[in-house]
Amino acid sequence: MHVAIIGAAGMVGVKLTQALIEPSARHGLEIEALTLIDVVEPPLPETFQGELRREVRxxxxxxxxxxxxxxxxxxxxxxxxxxxGEAERDFDKGYRINxxxxxxxxDAIRQANLSSGYCPRLVFTSSIAVFGAPLPERIGDDFHSTPLTSYGTQKAICELLLADYTRRGFFDGIGIRLPTLCVRPGKPNLAASGFFSNIIREPLVGQPAILPxxxxxxxxxxxxxxxxGFLxxxxxxxxxxxxxxxxxxMPGVSATVDDQIxxxxxxxxxAAVALIEERPDPAIIAMVSGWAPGFDAERATALGFTAERDFEQIIRAHIEDELEP
Amino acid sequence: MHVAIIGAAGMVGVKLTQALIEPSARHGLEIEALTLIDVVEPPLPETFQGELRREVRxxxxxxxxxxxxxxxxxxxxxxxxxxxGEAERDFDKGYRINxxxxxxxxDAIRQANLSSGYCPRLVFTSSIAVFGAPLPERIGDDFHSTPLTSYGTQKAICELLLADYTRRGFFDGIGIRLPTLCVRPGKPNLAASGFFSNIIREPLVGQPAILPxxxxxxxxxxxxxxxxGFLxxxxxxxxxxxxxxxxxxMPGVSATVDDQIxxxxxxxxxAAVALIEERPDPAIIAMVSGWAPGFDAERATALGFTAERDFEQIIRAHIEDELEP
Incomplete structure (x- = not known):
C-alpha cells in the first residue's frame, strides 16, 4: 500500500515514519510506497526499501x-x-492552515471519490484543545466541544467535516484527540504547555528547569x-x-504536576527534583486553568487504543526512546 | 439603531420584521433604520416609519x-x-451558503472591527440538527454536537466560528438553536419535518393531512x-x-405525535382529528428516528428565553396568529 504523511517533519511525524518503516513493525501494513509531506523537508528515513517521496508542500x-x-x-x-500559540497570535494563518x-x-479527496471512487483511510490528529473550561474532572465521550482558542476551534471544525465527509462516503476518516504529549524530546519549548515536558526532560540530563x-x-x-501507537x-x-x-x-494519564515530580x-x-525551580507565571497559570484535567476515554479504550497507566511509565518511555538509543 | 435581517424573506424573517416594526412592540429597540436582505426580495413592511432598505443579495x-x-x-x-433537505441533496450549495x-x-465584520472598532450584536439561528442519534430523552446543555446531516454539520461549524469570533471581540454573537417550528403557516411543505405542521394546520381548516x-x-x-420571541x-x-x-x-415542548393529535x-x-390519515413512510420514519426528542434547555431558560408549555398552546398560538387576523 501507499502511505502519505502530511506533517512528516514534525516530532510525531518523524516518529510515525520510523515506526512505519521498521522491519520489526507489528502494525501489519504492507508499505510499498511512502510519501512524506511538510512545509519543510522531512528527514530521510534511510532504512526504507520501498518507493519514497519527500515533498515540500x-x-x-x-x-x-x-x-x-x-x-x-x-x-x-x-x-x-x-x-x-501561533494560531492564537496569527488569526489568518491559523484558519488558513488548520x-x-x-x-x-x-475536498480534493471528495473530487477524486466522485470521479473515480477513490476512498482512502484518513487519520486526522485532533486535540483535547477542542474542550474549554469549565470542564469536569473526567471528560466523558458525550461532552461538548467548546474550545477557548482559535486552534481548538479549528480542530473542532475539522472533526465535524471529517464526520460529514466520512458519512457521505468520500473517505474513511478517524479523528484522534491527542493528550498533551509528554515528555517531548528536544530543546525546551516556548509553548505554554512546554513546561510539563521541561521539568522532566531537563532534570533527567542534569539541567535546571522552571515550573511556572x-x-x-x-x-x-x-x-x-x-x-x-494511536496513529x-x-x-x-x-x-x-x-x-x-x-x-x-484518546486514553492517557491524568496527573498533577506533583504526580509528575x-x-x-x-x-x-x-537530585533531579532539586533542579526544578518554582517560578509562578500568572499568564501561564491563567491559560492552564482552562485545560482538561482528564478524560474517561471509554470509547477509545473499548476500541483498543492504549496508553501509559501512570506518569512513571511516561518517564520510562522517554528514557528508553530518547536517552538509551 | 440600524437593524439588518439576513434571510428576511423567509417565514421567520417576515414575522421578525413585523414584530420589530410594530408600534406596540415591547422589545425596547429604537429602530431608525431597517435593512432587509434575502436572495429574493423581502416583502414590504408598510407601516415602518424609519429608513428602509430591501436588498436582494x-x-x-x-x-x-x-x-x-x-x-x-x-x-x-x-x-x-x-x-x-436541500443541503443534503446539493453538497456544494449547502456548504457554500450555510x-x-x-x-x-x-470575516467582513472582523475586517471592519480591525479597521474601525465596529462590533455589532449578531444573532445567529442555529438548529437542533447539530445533534445526531443516539440521543438521550432530554438533551442537556453539555451534550456534544454530532450531526448526521450536512446541514447540521454546517450549523455546528458556524456555532464554533461564532464563539471564536465573539471571544476575539470581533462581534457580540449569540446562537440560538431553534426547535422544529410548528405550526408552520402556508402550504403543506415537502420537507421531511413538514408533516408535524401539516397534521395540525390542514385539519384546522377542514383539509386532510397525511401522517407518515x-x-x-x-x-x-x-x-x-x-x-x-427568542430572536x-x-x-x-x-x-x-x-x-x-x-x-x-432554546426551550420548547417535547411532544409525541399522539400528544399533538x-x-x-x-x-x-x-372531526378535525378524523382528517388525519396514517400512511407510514419508511424513509421518513428512518430519518425522524435520529431527531432530538427533547432538551432540558436549562441555560436558555435561566437566561429568560421562554416558549409554550404544551402542544395545545402551540396550536392556540397558530390560531391567533394565522386564523384570526
Missing amino acids: DLSAAGEAQRLVEQRPDLIFHLAAIVS LDGTRELF VPREVRHWFASPRSAV LHAATIDTALIGPRRSLS EALRRVAGD | DLSAAGEAQRLVEQRPDLIFHLAAIVS LDGTRELF VPREVRHWFASPRSAV LHAATIDTALIGPRRSLS EALRRVAGD
Whole structure:
C-alpha cells in the first residue's frame, strides 16, 4: 500500500515514519510506497526499501492537495497544523492552515471519490484543545466541544467535516484527540504547555528547569510513543466499529504536576527534583486553568487504543526512546 | 439603531420584521433604520416609519457581505440558510451558503472591527440538527454536537466560528438553536419535518393531512411566535451573562405525535382529528428516528428565553396568529 504523511517533519511525524518503516513493525501494513509531506523537508528515513517521496508542500495553497490526491495514497495521516500559540497570535494563518488546508485536502479527496471512487483511510490528529473550561474532572465521550482558542476551534471544525465527509462516503476518516504529549524530546519549548515536558526532560540530563504553575495543576498526558501507537491503531482498526462519531478522545494519564515530580523522584532521585525551580507565571497559570484535567476515554479504550497507566511509565518511555538509543 | 435581517424573506424573517416594526412592540429597540436582505426580495413592511432598505443579495458571493457591513448595522439577525433537505441533496450549495456565506459575513465584520472598532450584536439561528442519534430523552446543555446531516454539520461549524469570533471581540454573537417550528403557516411543505405542521394546520381548516410516522414518535417544538420571541430576546439580552459558550438550545415542548393529535382534538374536536390519515413512510420514519426528542434547555431558560408549555398552546398560538387576523 501507499502511505502519505502530511506533517512528516514534525516530532510525531518523524516518529510515525520510523515506526512505519521498521522491519520489526507489528502494525501489519504492507508499505510499498511512502510519501512524506511538510512545509519543510522531512528527514530521510534511510532504512526504507520501498518507493519514497519527500515533498515540500503547503496543502492550503491552491492545487497542492489535488497533486497529493493524484498519487492516490491508500492511507493518509494528516498531522499538519499551526500550533496553539501561533494560531492564537496569527488569526489568518491559523484558519488558513488548520481549517482551509484541511478542507482543501478533504475536498480534493471528495473530487477524486466522485470521479473515480477513490476512498482512502484518513487519520486526522485532533486535540483535547477542542474542550474549554469549565470542564469536569473526567471528560466523558458525550461532552461538548467548546474550545477557548482559535486552534481548538479549528480542530473542532475539522472533526465535524471529517464526520460529514466520512458519512457521505468520500473517505474513511478517524479523528484522534491527542493528550498533551509528554515528555517531548528536544530543546525546551516556548509553548505554554512546554513546561510539563521541561521539568522532566531537563532534570533527567542534569539541567535546571522552571515550573511556572502550582503543583496541584492537573492535566492529561501520553507519551510520544503512545501517540504513534494511536496513529497506527487508527490506521488499521475496523472503522465499522466506530459508528458515525468519528473523533475519539484518546486514553492517557491524568496527573498533577506533583504526580509528575514524585514520579521523577522515583526514577531519578532527589537530585533531579532539586533542579526544578518554582517560578509562578500568572499568564501561564491563567491559560492552564482552562485545560482538561482528564478524560474517561471509554470509547477509545473499548476500541483498543492504549496508553501509559501512570506518569512513571511516561518517564520510562522517554528514557528508553530518547536517552538509551 | 440600524437593524439588518439576513434571510428576511423567509417565514421567520417576515414575522421578525413585523414584530420589530410594530408600534406596540415591547422589545425596547429604537429602530431608525431597517435593512432587509434575502436572495429574493423581502416583502414590504408598510407601516415602518424609519429608513428602509430591501436588498436582494447572496452573502456568499464575493464582496456582498462587505457591502452590508459598510452600512454598519448595530444589530444583525442572520437567519439565512439552505434547508436541511436541500443541503443534503446539493453538497456544494449547502456548504457554500450555510458555511462559506456565514464565514464571509463574520470575516467582513472582523475586517471592519480591525479597521474601525465596529462590533455589532449578531444573532445567529442555529438548529437542533447539530445533534445526531443516539440521543438521550432530554438533551442537556453539555451534550456534544454530532450531526448526521450536512446541514447540521454546517450549523455546528458556524456555532464554533461564532464563539471564536465573539471571544476575539470581533462581534457580540449569540446562537440560538431553534426547535422544529410548528405550526408552520402556508402550504403543506415537502420537507421531511413538514408533516408535524401539516397534521395540525390542514385539519384546522377542514383539509386532510397525511401522517407518515407512528404516533409514538417524540420531537421538540416551538411556535413561530416563540421563535420571534427568542430572536428579540437574543437581540436585547445582556450578553455578559452568557459566557464563552455562545450557542443555546432554546426551550420548547417535547411532544409525541399522539400528544399533538390529542391537543388538536381538545382544540378542534374529533372531526378535525378524523382528517388525519396514517400512511407510514419508511424513509421518513428512518430519518425522524435520529431527531432530538427533547432538551432540558436549562441555560436558555435561566437566561429568560421562554416558549409554550404544551402542544395545545402551540396550536392556540397558530390560531391567533394565522386564523384570526
